[in-house]
Amino acid sequence: MGRTGAEPQRWDATSPARSGDAVLSVERLRTYFDTPAGVVKAVDDVSFSLNRGDILAIVGESGSGKSVTAQSIMKLVAMPPGRYASGQVVLDGIDLLSQSERALGAIRGKRISMIFQNPRAALNPAFTVSTLMVETLRRHDSSLSRAEAVKRAAALLRAVDFPDPERVAASYPHQMSGGMCQRVGVALSMACEPEVLIADEPTTALDVLVQATILLLLKRAHAERGLSIILITHDFGVLRALATRVIVMYAGQIQEQGRVDDVLANPQHPYTKALIQAVPDPDSTDQRLHQIEGQPPDLLNLPAGCSFADRCAFVMPKCRSERPELYEAAAGTDVRCHLFGPEASAHQ
Amino acid sequence: MSEPLIKVRGLRKAFPVREGTVLRKKVGEIVAVDDVSFDVFEGETLGCVGGSGSGKSTLGRLILNLIRADVGSVQFGDADLVGLSPAEMRPYRKDLQIVFQDPLHTLNPRRTVAENVTRSMLNFDIPRQEARERVQYLFDIVGLNPAHTNRYPHEFSGGQCQRIGIARALALEPRFLFLDEPVSALDVSIQGQILNLLKELQETLHLTYLFVSHDLKLVKNFSDRILVLYHGRAVEIGGSDEVYHQPKHPYTRTLLDAVLGLKKDDAWERVASQTGVLADDEDLESAMRASAAARTGCIYSGTCTERFEPCATQMPELQEIEAGHAVACHLYEGSKKDWNASATAGDARREREHALRQARDESARQLMT
Numbered sequence: 001m002g003r004t005g006a007e008p009q010r011w012d013a014t015s016p017a018r019s020g021d022a023v024l025s026v027e028r029l030r031t032y033f034d035t036p037a038g039v040v041k042a043v044d045d046v047s048f049s050l051n052r053g054d055i056l057a058i059v060g061e062s063g064s065g066k067s068v069t070a071q072s073i074m075k076l077v078a079m080p081p082g083r084y085a086s087g088q089v090v091l092d093g094i095d096l097l098s099q100s101e102r103a104l105g106a107i108r109g110k111r112i113s114m115i116f117q118n119p120r121a122a123l124n125p126a127f128t129v130s131t132l133m134v135e136t137l138r139r140h141d142s143s144l145s146r147a148e149a150v151k152r153a154a155a156l157l158r159a160v161d162f163p164d165p166e167r168v169a170a171s172y173p174h175q176m177s178g179g180m181c182q183r184v185g186v187a188l189s190m191a192c193e194p195e196v197l198i199a200d201e202p203t204t205a206l207d208v209l210v211q212a213t214i215l216l217l218l219k220r221a222h223a224e225r226g227l228s229i230i231l232i233t234h235d236f237g238v239l240r241a242l243a244t245r246v247i248v249m250y251a252g253q254i255q256e257q258g259r260v261d262d263v264l265a266n267p268q269h270p271y272t273k274a275l276i277q278a279v280p281d282p283d284s285t286d287q288r289l290h291q292i293e294g295q296p297p298d299l300l301n302l303p304a305g306c307s308f309a310d311r312c313a314f315v316m317p318k319c320r321s322e323r324p325e326l327y328e329a330a331a332g333t334d335v336r337c338h339l340f341g342p343e344a345s346a347h348q
Numbered sequence: 349m350s351e352p353l354i355k356v357r358g359l360r361k362a363f364p365v366r367e368g369t370v371l372r373k374k375v376g377e378i379v380a381v382d383d384v385s386f387d388v389f390e391g392e393t394l395g396c397v398g399g400s401g402s403g404k405s406t407l408g409r410l411i412l413n414l415i416r417a418d419v420g421s422v423q424f425g426d427a428d429l430v431g432l433s434p435a436e437m438r439p440y441r442k443d444l445q446i447v448f449q450d451p452l453h454t455l456n457p458r459r460t461v462a463e464n465v466t467r468s469m470l471n472f473d474i475p476r477q478e479a480r481e482r483v484q485y486l487f488d489i490v491g492l493n494p495a496h497t498n499r500y501p502h503e504f505s506g507g508q509c510q511r512i513g514i515a516r517a518l519a520l521e522p523r524f525l526f527l528d529e530p531v532s533a534l535d536v537s538i539q540g541q542i543l544n545l546l547k548e549l550q551e552t553l554h555l556t557y558l559f560v561s562h563d564l565k566l567v568k569n570f571s572d573r574i575l576v577l578y579h580g581r582a583v584e585i586g587g588s589d590e591v592y593h594q595p596k597h598p599y600t601r602t603l604l605d606a607v608l609g610l611k612k613d614d615a616w617e618r619v620a621s622q623t624g625v626l627a628d629d630e631d632l633e634s635a636m637r638a639s640a641a642a643r644t645g646c647i648y649s650g651t652c653t654e655r656f657e658p659c660a661t662q663m664p665e666l667q668e669i670e671a672g673h674a675v676a677c678h679l680y681e682g683s684k685k686d687w688n689a690s691a692t693a694g695d696a697r698r699e700r701e702h703a704l705r706q707a708r709d710e711s712a713r714q715l716m717t
Contacts, residue, residue, distance in 0.1 A: 061536060207399040207400045208562065208608075209399055210399070210400070211606065212616040212617070215620065216616075216620035240612065241608050241616060264610060278536050278537055281569070282568045282569070282592055287570060288547060289544060289570075290540055291540030291544055292537035292538075296505065296537070
């Protein structure tokens with residue numbers, strides 16, 4: 001991240017340096033929704049790049065724009081009411097947002113694939129697992145015969161630890177537990193050897209033991225296939241377990257980004273600090289939890305200044321009037337907060 | 349310790365599994381709660397944890413008699429709630445209330461929140477005027493603006509809806525609340541607000557809680573004692589510090605190892621590669637099979653890494669091994685031998701895991717070529 005402290009967020013100056021080994025880069029993405037009540041800026045000027053072999057976590061609460069960012073990368077946002085107000089999603093020099101649906105069909109599932117939050121809803125209930133997998137495999141490789149595809153499907157199911165792939169292949173989604181459905185989801189997403197995997201809250205609906213098995217599958221796919229992963233989550237434990245880099249989002253914007261080790265050990269943004277404190281500490285004897293005061297932001301009615309100002313413990317007059325830029329707060333960590341602005345750093 | 353408010357003894361509930369479209373012949377059953385006994389003491393929070401399908405929610409609903417138990421008793425005061433008809437249950441409804449997981453969907457969207465909250469009071473013949481005043485008071489204590497009582501549920505955020513759900517549960521001045529995953533649908537920043545509110549209310553209104561959650565870190569902090577369920581069986585119960593920091597049952601230990609914290613810790617990976625696959629491999633068919641077969645031996649013996657001979661033939665009873673800390677495991681029976689000594693168990697398991705791993709590597713190689 002070759003950005004310096006005082007410089008506003010500007011992709012043209014920095015993207016060549018950043019796209020060194022980037023497999024996917026998102027440049028100044030703005031995804032808006034036109035609603036009867038007004039324009040919701042779900043993603044508002046978000047830029048980042050995913051380096052080859054990285055696991056990049058995007059954390060945030062509901063309404064932070066993390067899932068819309070993920071959907072925008074695949075150009076999956078429903079239009080209307082959604083629209084891409086600006087920005088690019090660049091994969092190998094191609095801007096995905098300007099591609100036709102037909103061209104995207106060859107990319108989705110083949111080069112970028114996705115795992116969804118609700119594993120059962122992500123599988124078509126009318127077909128068996130075998131049908132779903134064979135369809136996916138043959139969709140992207142028309143030379144593959146049905147028999148070969150069936151064989152490959154079995155191998156893929158075995159790779160996600162089903163000891164008896166034939167039985168699973170013959171099952172319908174409703175016959176399986178949530179964890180099994182999600183493992184099928186992982187197998188499906190791996191079917192065409194993608195370069196990038198987007199995992200949107202892959203373990204939120206699952207209990208802790210099943211969560212561990214899914215995370216291990218992702219970790220293995222990452223290690224064995226050199227897969228690059230964007231992991232959307234609200235759980236700092238999941239992030240700690242898998243990710244190498246993290247982006248913290250709030251009200252459609254990046255508030256903090258950096259290496260996971262740095263951000264967790266030394267969070268800079270007041271929001272990141274508060275979020276990390278809100279994770280219950282089992283060693284604490286206090287039955288009360290750290291709580292963040294106030295309500296999540298209303299995206300139709302964002303304050304003029306910093307979107308976190310109303311809930312922030314360090315709020316200054318400037319925060320009410322002026323929206324902060326992303327500033328470099330420490331080596332490799334960027335923070336959208338006036339505490340780290342050019343004037344503030346003069347005091348430090 | 350205070351007196352038990354609720355005594356649960358030998359509670360069992362099995363749901364039938366039916367097949368066919370006309371005759372709906374019963375082909376088997378899934379035992380959701382099996383022979384569970386414990387006390388809930390006045391003024392405490394009893395946390396209840398377990399994987400999905402362990403019977404946590406069913407247990408709470410059985411206590412409230414929302415589901416009819418097959419066998420067992422739920423002693424509340426002088427009454428046994430099991431088997432009471434809805435009419436007979438009515439006097440106890442005031443004392444036993446529930447807060448649901450999904451705050452928005454458990455409020456009637458076509459009624460104002462005031463109407464949602466007063467409904468139960470009108471059912472119990474509290475005069476309309478008094479009920480209306482009480483809503484103002486309830487809104488005040490759950491941290492909502494009493495001027496907003498005439499709004500509709502959709503005008504509130506998730507956290508606010510859960511506050512309304514709590515206000516509704518408190519309307520009849522209950523003594524016991526069953527909190528069924530009350531914060532799992534809420535954002536991290538809001539969870540703390542709701543749980544702190546529940547703690548405050550517990551102190552000021554002298555409430556007793558049964559708190560169900562799949563987030564063990566939350567349960568540890570929020571509860572005085574923890575009950576661990578596995579496939580409908582109570583496998584461990586004790587003070588929350590003891591259970592969390594010195595778990596005895598192999599399942600509890602596995603469950604706690606899988607918890608992801610902020611510290612770098614690879615325990616979850618070990619758990620996932622050891623037990624995860626087997627713990628997760630459950631569709632209806634295998635659940636039914638497990639339900640029937642495992643009733644002969646220990647319910648956890650199929651997945652346990654420390655099983656030995658008696659585990660296959662006999663389900664261990666829940667027995668106290670330290671003051672206030674009980675566990676259902678053969679490892680702690682008789683000689684109370686150290687669990688570390690039983691390392692010989694689980695050879696067959698390890699073989700199976702090895703075979704699985706080989707098969708996986710093999711298919712990975714096939715895919716590469």
